[in-house]
Amino acid sequence: MRFRQVHLDFHTSEAIEGIGSRFSKPQFQEMLKLGHVDSITVFAKCHHGWAYHPTTANEMHPQLSFDLLGAQIDAAHEISVKTPVYLSAGLDEKLARRHPEWLIRDPHEKLSWSPDFMTPGYHQFCMNTPYLDILAAQVREVVTHYDADGIFLDIVGVRECYCQSCVAEIRKRGSDPRNLEEMRLLWEETYFRYADAMDNAVHTVKPGLPIFHNGGHVKRGRRDLAKLNSHLELESLPTGGWGYDHFPLSARYAQGLGMNFLGMTGKFHTSWGEFGGYKHPNALKYETALSLANGARISIGDQLHPTGLMDPATYALIGDAYSEVEAKEEWCRDVTSVADVALLSAEASGYPGASVQDADSGAVRILLEGNYLFDVVDTETDLTSYQVVILPDVITLDEPLKTKLEAFVTKGGKILATGRSALSSDGTRFELDFGAKPLKASAFKPSYFRPDFELPSLSNASFVIYADGQDIKLDTNGHKLGSRENSYFNRDLFTFCSHQHTPSNLQDAGPGMVEGPSGIYAAWYLFEDYALKGSLPVKEILHYALDRLLKRKTMSTNLPAQGVTTLQAQQANNRWIHHLLYASPVRRGQNVEVIEDLPILSGIESTIAVPAPVREVYLVPQRTALPFRQEHGCITYTLPLWTCHQMVVLQF
Structure with missing residues (x-):
């Protein structure tokens, strides 16, 4: 699983002409190199319902004249960048207008997401309808015809639904849609049936291909739901309403599940669907470092322009953060929490x-x-x-x-x-x-x-x-x-x-x-x-x-309250990595948390209780030796001047 990923959104209206008209393999590759990107999630199908490749299981975007998906995969693979493939699973606006009877409904017949068909927006499908078979065919087609490095399925989960398919199903079982417990069992069964159908669509063609089902939140205590995925992607855009406290809560749970996982943030000033919005480079540096400190890989959300032209400002921004991640990866692989x-x-x-x-x-x-x-x-x-x-x-x-x-x-x-x-x-x-x-x-x-x-x-x-x-x-x-x-x-x-x-x-x-x-x-x-x-x-x-x-704290430090510190064990290398981070988000606009300034810290001292003698302590990725004192089963060291993120290796 790669460390430096991009999630390249491409939800593109049929009312826009010239889709992909400015796509260029050299420019696409140049931007990936500028961004230090080693994996990019590209689109087979968007929320509007269109495919970005020739298809018999779906319909290709009416304003697209070539195989954009295939061109992106070929261009990325040529420079050793992986390409997981995205399909919108829960949303398909093209099909929603043709089959509104397949959409999720609440007990009062209200729709999910957009409230009606007179309001711009998407409508969510119930997987207990014929839509499931259509989706499975679309997934199977992509896996069969393209060298995908994984499948990302979006807007799915255990959903409450009172559509007529669900009502008919519950009555067929001799129950009543007003029986909430029986309905909850049906909703759970519907989701597991969906996951099984997707697993079959993928793994009958390519056994072992990674699959992730994105519902926006990995629910704590539902390991059965987590294990439906090959890995986890923790969607957590701090400026998009999640805030900077959300990711540590999700990550400190996910790491204990023993699954590979990544933290998903965005390059946007706000959230998904924003064109022309950019966060400060310091924010992205901090957010990527926060993933590393919690044992995660990283995915940064971007959105491709309808013409297919990659945005240089975006990949310069991403590259500022990912160049630092690239230098740190050696000490962030295969770690467990202390x-x-x-x-x-x-x-x-x-x-x-x-x-x-x-x-x-x-x-x-x-x-x-x-x-x-x-x-x-x-x-x-x-x-x-x-x-x-x-x-x-x-x-x-x-x-x-x-x-x-x-x-x-x-x-x-x-x-x-x-x-x-x-x-x-x-x-x-x-x-x-x-x-x-x-x-x-x-x-x-x-x-x-x-x-x-x-x-x-x-x-x-x-x-x-x-x-x-x-x-x-x-x-x-x-x-x-x-x-x-x-x-x-x-x-x-x-x-x-x-x-x-x-x-x-x-x-x-x-x-x-x-x-x-x-x-x-x-x-x-x-x-x-x-x-x-x-x-x-x-x-x-x-x-x-x-x-x-606490009888004996493993770590004590004078890092200020807004700081974050973790200790990760890298057993294969017989070492611990101490992560220290510091940034101070401020509120801008209407409750948008922004990181802009990264102050320089000095005099930060840490004491670590260690299970064995420590041979050396050094800063990474600088590889600079750090003086330390070792006594009574503890080591103590003081960091030189640092900013944003510093890693300290304790080599046993």
């Missing part, structure tokens, strides 16, 4: 509701800003190698998970739980021993926490917690780490105070954070609170709890 903390994903727990995303994203931000080494895990993950497992906010425990976590604690591990986590499903008891007993959900929102410890940045006080909380009482084997304080009253029609909420009544209302044999429990949805409010006290409270539970 981590102290396992964040059990709220999404993977199966808890319903939008709060799972806030719990996960808030926890990742807390871990990143504290420079902790962590993985995002699901309930199937082996926890043996971790010191601490975090249960963020909403993870109540069923019997299998309770048994697994009890075994983890018995072997010396510790748990950090917040909110409803670690409670029984009915909320009446803790399933792990935190030295406390639950009483009921708190009636006060917000409420306050007065810690029994000093925060690094603030004097002690009653700190407001906006998220939902639990009332608990201390048990005989528990140690209180701080107290809850309630407000005088909740804000209501005849009882309100000031502009936002009522202050603390300054009365001890019981413990707010406790420590027991299993670990530490905090009685609020603190990770959701941090995701939504970004409160400094909440961050420092959680960092205190983590530091108290």
Whole structure:
């Protein structure tokens, strides 16, 4: 799997003439070389439904006069660039107008994506219709006639659908479309049937050819869905609404699945479908480095002009980033994560509701800003190698998970739980021993926490917690780490105070954070609170709890809070690679996160606890020796001046 990929979008209207008219093999090759590109995903079929090659299974774009797909593949292969081939699977606007009865519908007959046929946009197909056979024939044709290096199928996944094909199918089974559980089973079966049809279409012709089904998100806890792919492509365009916190959350989970994966960003200022938009070169350098630091390869999204002319400004921009990636690849192949903390994903727990995303994203931000080494895990993950497992906010425990976590604690591990986590499903008891007993959900929102410890940045006080909380009482084997304080009253029609909420009544209302044999429990949805409010006290409270539970941190560093640090083991070369990154996104326009300035950092010191003596420490790709101190099973070094991304090799 190549490191330096481009995803070359080509969704092109039939109303545009001269499609591919300025395509030139030398110019195409020149741009790939300028961009240091070693793999480019090219189009066989776009969202408009047109093929970009001669076809009997589809229709070639009416304004295209030659085999553009074949020309691109030949040109790329001539200079040793791979060519995965893209087909739009879920969208086919040409066919949508001919067979609207095959489109996904909600219970009120509304369409998916574009709401109707009077609004410009696409409409999504249900795979439980004759469309599936048409798509399979299109895929089979491409694999048969072209030297594709993989197949990329877009806009697919487990979809809710009440089209008449799905309604008829569920009634044929003797059930009712109003039975949600039966419908969910049908939707799952539909997706697995689709994946099987695509697998047959590809592998009966070319066994082992890579396939990826893109649904925009690799759902944590659904390994069965992930394994339908030969590899994973984590779509995460920071400026396109994902933000810079999204990729670390996805990547720290994906690396633990043992599959090759890449991070997909874009050259765009915003997102897909933008012509003439460019992000700052420093942003692309940071985003590509972030992929490397998380054990991923990289794909950068571009969009080909309808004429087929590759844009020099785009490939100069991509080349600035990919020239650096090319120099670093040697130390980024076949790596595994070194981590102290396992964040059990709220999404993977199966808890319903939008709060799972806030719990996960808030926890990742807390871990990143504290420079902790962590993985995002699901309930199937082996926890043996971790010191601490975090249960963020909403993870109540069923019997299998309770048994697994009890075994983890018995072997010396510790748990950090917040909110409803670690409670029984009915909320009446803790399933792990935190030295406390639950009483009921708190009636006060917000409420306050007065810690029994000093925060690094603030004097002690009653700190407001906006998220939902639990009332608990201390048990005989528990140690209180701080107290809850309630407000005088909740804000209501005849009882309100000031502009936002009522202050603390300054009365001890019981413990707010406790420590027991299993670990530490905090009685609020603190990770959701941090995701939504970004409160400094909440961050420092959680960092205190983590530091108290970690017996020995593998890594300590004074990298500032906006930095990112990871440790990757390259076992075949008997070395660890320490990644340090720093950039500070700012908001521009309407909530677009932009990286422009990359400050120079100095005085960044790191201490790494190592399992064996270290022979040498050096910077890469510079290959410059770095002075270090080795004592008590740790090595310590200070980086010289650096910017954006620095890798340090610890050679055992």
